[in-house]
Amino acid sequence: MSKLLGKRKIDSECRVFKQRWTDDYFFVQCKEKAVCLICKETVAVFKEFNIRRHYETRHGGQYASFLGQVRRDKVNRLKSGFAAQQSTMLRQTQMNLSSVRASFKVAKLIASWGKSFSDGEFVKKCLNAVAEEVCPDKKDALNSVNLSASTVTRQIEEMGNNVHVHLKEKAKDFECFALAMDESNDVQDTAQLLIFIRGVNSIFEVSEELAALQSLTNTTTGEDIFCKVRQMMEELDLDWSKLASITTDGAPSMIGASRGLAGRIKSEMEGRSLTPPIQVHCLIHQQALCCKILKWESVMKVVVSCINFIRANRLKHRQFQAFLSELESAHGDVLYHTEVQWLSWGRVLKRFYELLPEINVFLLTKGKTVPELIDTEWKWDLAFLTDVTEILNGLNLQLQGKEKVICDVYSHVKAFEVKLALLVGQVQKQDFTHLPATRSLSAEKPAVTFPTSVRFRELHVHAKDIRIFQNPFAADINDTLPSLQFELAELQTCDVLKDTFNSNCLIEFYASLPNQTYPNIRKHAIKMSTVFGSTYICEQTFSRVKLIKNQMRSRLSDQHLH
Secondary structure (H helix, E strand, O other): OHHHHHHHHHHHHHOOOOOOHHHHHOOEEEEEEEEEOOOOOOOEEEEHHHHHHHHHHOOOOOOOOHHHHHHHHHHHHHHHHHHHHHHHHHHHHHHHHHHHHHHHHHHHHHHHHOOOOOHHHHHHHHHHHHHHHOOOHHHHHHHOOOHHHHHHHHHHHHHHHHHHHHHHHHOOOEEEEEEEEEEEEOOOEEEEEEEEEEEEEOOOOOOEEEEEEEEEOOOOOHHHEEEEEHHHHHHHHHHHHEEEEEEOOHHHHHHOOOOOOOHHHHHHHHHHHOOOOEEEEHHHHHHHHHHOOOOOOHHHHHHHHHHHHHOOHHHHHHHHHHHHOOOOOOOOOOOOOOOOOOOOOHHHHHHHOHHHHHHHHHHOOOOOOHHHHHHHHHHHHHHHHHHHHHHHHHHHHHHHOOOHHHHHHHHHHHHHHHHHHHHHHHHHOOOOOOOOHHHOOOOOOOOOOOOOOOOHHHHHHHHHHHHHHHHHHHHHHHOHHHHHHHHHHHHHHHHHHHHHHHHOHHHHHHHOOOOOOHHHHHHHHHHHHHHHOOOOHHHHHHHHHHOOOHHHOOOHHHHHOO
């Protein structure tokens, strides 16, 4: 009890350091402590008895003879030495902090560029080489930056964990969120499931981040994928009631109504008495499936055969490149067709069509006759197919990109369908205005039926909701949900908000709406702004995964891959 009273007495005395103690006892104040200038020991409590006792027992016999100006000069010299020592220690501390920050920045660059964690040591050698030539006096400072493989690995792990923590904090404020998912095998045939999340909070701040990269070491059924999704939901403390939509590719394990991921998520939501999320089949995948309608084996079989004849043999390939160089051709080579690369088909056909005369001449010099290359009907088919795939590639590029809202990509789809109908009508009338390659061969009429599109149906189901989100001032009040009708009436008659809508971007406009007046419209906008129109972000990330986890880095762990 007496100890507690004593402690409270000391705390309540509010003792302060007295300047006369410096001349009397060679003490100065440093960070709430009294420090002896002679031996650098500290006295925790500003109490003259403690300071005097330290001076008399440790230094009194030696320094008692210093009096007057001599004593003051000695105090000043000791103070100068102490200040210099403190400055050196401060600089060293700052240098250490700078070295740690520099190490983290290099580790971040290594991770961002997908480089090996051990490349930090190579970076340090490069820095030292530059310092020797440019700034030799900075070499010691650069040497203090720790870039060993273990340090870089630990720092990347810390940064990755920090990103996950921040995402978890942001997820608490999500009003709605959507998921985009895709699955692909890495170099070790491990199925990697990518899950991206896009969430919007009450003030329309959009967050888009990799939620999880999960490895599927056994089967990849809908149940396996759903288990990983549920695990991700639990790790981020996500509320199922806020799940607005899911976007996947067209694989049965993803879109299956009973055993697929979509069916299991629907069952989960119904079991919780919640409305199932909007299910979106990736628009880019659907565009690729539209391309597959245009089989036209009679054209592609000849094109692929000719390209393989030229490029399969290295000597012939070199000779063909030299042949094109001699003719000063616009292109220096033909391209390979890769089935999994969506844009390659159109590029291959366009290059082949533009080099058709040169290819025919070269094949004849090698004793290979291809009758189709001089057949007018076949060339007409080639030109038409080249134009059509070029148009489809244009749609593909429009659908690509990050952070695109659903109304933007839906507009591209609707525009494509209008163009498709226009092209069908024009082809039937022998009008090839929008088909440049076909226009050059318009002397003959092709017997070709243009394929009709049956894709993008699930977007048409939600066309009204997308239209309201895209432009609430143009929406038909009588054809909307009752919960939105009165709010739309208020909104459409407000000239101030109409002017704001025309001048602001969509997200900023909805963020500016008063929540008290338009709560349902804001809620509808939050939901629609989360929807992923495609799994483009997953496909882009898989391309990065293939670069990072390659044959030379096949032992990269799943944690570090994430």
